[in-house]
Amino acid sequence: MEQMILHCAHARYVWNLAVEQHAHWKPGRRNAPGFAEQCRQLTDARRGNEWLGSGNADVQQQALKDFAKAKSARFRLGFGEPTWRKRYRHEGFRVIGTDRVPEYQPDGAPRLNAKGKQVMGRSVVVQKINRRWAQVKVPGCGWVRFRLTRAELPSAKTFRISFRNGQWHVAFAVIPEAIAGPGTGEVVGIDRGVTITAALSDGRKLNCPQLTVKERAQIRKHQRRAARSARGSEAKAAEYTKVARLKAREANRRKDWCEKTSTMLARSFGLIRFEKLNIKSMTRSARGTVDRPGRQVRQKAGLNRAILAQGWGLLRRRTEHKAPGRVEDVPAPYTSLRCSACGWIDKNSRKSQAEFVCTLCGFTCNADENSANNVAAGQGGIPRPRRSAGAGGVTAATGRSSAREPQPSWVGIPLF
Ligand SMILES: [Zn+2]
Numbered sequence: 001m002e003q004m005i006l007h008c009a010h011a012r013y014v015w016n017l018a019v020e021q022h023a024h025w026k027p028g029r030r031n032a033p034g035f036a037e038q039c040r041q042l043t044d045a046r047r048g049n050e051w052l053g054s055g056n057a058d059v060q061q062q063a064l065k066d067f068a069k070a071k072s073a074r075f076r077l078g079f080g081e082p083t084w085r086k087r088y089r090h091e092g093f094r095v096i097g098t099d100r101v102p103e104y105q106p107d108g109a110p111r112l113n114a115k116g117k118q119v120m121g122r123s124v125v126v127q128k129i130n131r132r133w134a135q136v137k138v139p140g141c142g143w144v145r146f147r148l149t150r151a152e153l154p155s156a157k158t159f160r161i162s163f164r165n166g167q168w169h170v171a172f173a174v175i176p177e178a179i180a181g182p183g184t185g186e187v188v189g190i191d192r193g194v195t196i197t198a199a200l201s202d203g204r205k206l207n208c209p210q211l212t213v214k215e216r217a218q219i220r221k222h223q224r225r226a227a228r229s230a231r232g233s234e235a236k237a238a239e240y241t242k243v244a245r246l247k248a249r250e251a252n253r254r255k256d257w258c259e260k261t262s263t264m265l266a267r268s269f270g271l272i273r274f275e276k277l278n279i280k281s282m283t284r285s286a287r288g289t290v291d292r293p294g295r296q297v298r299q300k301a302g303l304n305r306a307i308l309a310q311g312w313g314l315l316r317r318r319t320e321h322k323a324p325g326r327v328e329d330v331p332a333p334y335t336s337l338r339c340s341a342c343g344w345i346d347k348n349s350r351k352s353q354a355e356f357v358c359t360l361c362g363f364t365c366n367a368d369e370n371s372a373n374n375v376a377a378g379q380g381g382i383p384r385p386r387r388s389a390g391a392g393g394v395t396a397a398t399g400r401s402s403a404r405e406p407q408p409s410w411v412g413i414p415l416f
Pocket of ligand 1: 341358359361362
């Protein structure tokens with residue numbers, strides 16, 4: 001355990017050095033050092049710094065490799081520039097496998113080098129202890145036991161150990177195989193909201209698990225105790241750790257739900273349509289629109305919305321990973337106001353949060369299911385009209401997921 005904390009410290013130190021190097025770089029100068037150059041510098045640094053030199057060279061080099069990957073993926077993945085890692089906040093390190101194993105191509109043929117020799121790759125050393133527990137070799141620590149979350153042992157080249165909220169985690173880097181669709185070409189539309197996390201066009205309503213009332217009360221209790229204890233005291237830190245652990249539980253549940261739901265979607269539908277959400281602006285508006293006084297209220301509203309939004313984004317992302325090429329985005333405006341039977345758009349059709357009755361044809365449906373049907377049909381509505389074109393009089397339809405959802409400034413124009 002002490003050795004693992006030391007690994008974390010070394011990895012963080014090396015990562016932050018790399019961040020600093022790149023932060024000082026300015027256009028016009030020579031290129032900021034790349035991975036190979038940084039590795040050379042690391043070797044020098046290890047000679048000059050006893051503390052660093054006593055650590056594991058592979059762990060430190062992998063931190064540089066992680067940085068290089070983060071740097072090259074900063075635009076593609078939308079995380080932006082890699083930034084500082086903080087003590088207690090971003091603790092973790094990557095370990096590269098030590099077993100030498102022959103590499104194979106996707107079709108099963110052995111991978112050969114230019115001389116016709118079999119290419120050897122690396123693999124992590126894992127062992128199963130029993131049905132629930134396995135162990136993995138960590139440099140300097142020997143065997144480290146971990147709880148199995150899958151039936152079979154992972155075959156990975158690297159793994160990452162992280163330390164969050166007083167818990168150690170190990171994650172193996174495995175590329176998931178795409179899940180084959182049912183082959184029936186069935187299309188599903190998914191409407192994501194706050195009251196119902198995901199409404200499917202086949203009528204199913206899926207809800208992301210939340211914390212129970214009791215767990216929420218526990219969070220408040222620990223927050224209260226933390227507030228009362230002296231500044232900088234051990235008790236205060238302990239109470240905050242408890243709060244963090246409970247909040248982490250919620251995040252874990254949401255992640256688990258997203259994994260299961262996305263697998264189900266990929267397995268049972270040929271084409272999966274999501275309504276296009278601008279989650280970033282929605283979370284921003286949530287923070288801005290609540291102008292009631294009272295700091296907690298505002299924070300909580302903003303935070304809840306932000307967390308929920310992450311769940312939405314994750315569900316969409318994981319579905320795409322599992323069903324590549326079978327996920328589509330449908331523009332969102334008016335999906336909740338448009339009649340899925342005749343195409344009439346009218347804010348009065350939406351009687352309440354749950355009820356939809358078309359003012360033109362009388363089609364009656366659950367409001368979320370109606371939206372999901374529109375998404376499945378690939379019908380969001382038409383582009384947003386200009387505000388100046390005789391707006392006035394039309395207010396927000398109902399308490400929908402976002403106050404920012406564009407509202408029509410005119411009423412009742414059928415779209416056939
Ligand atoms: Zn209708």
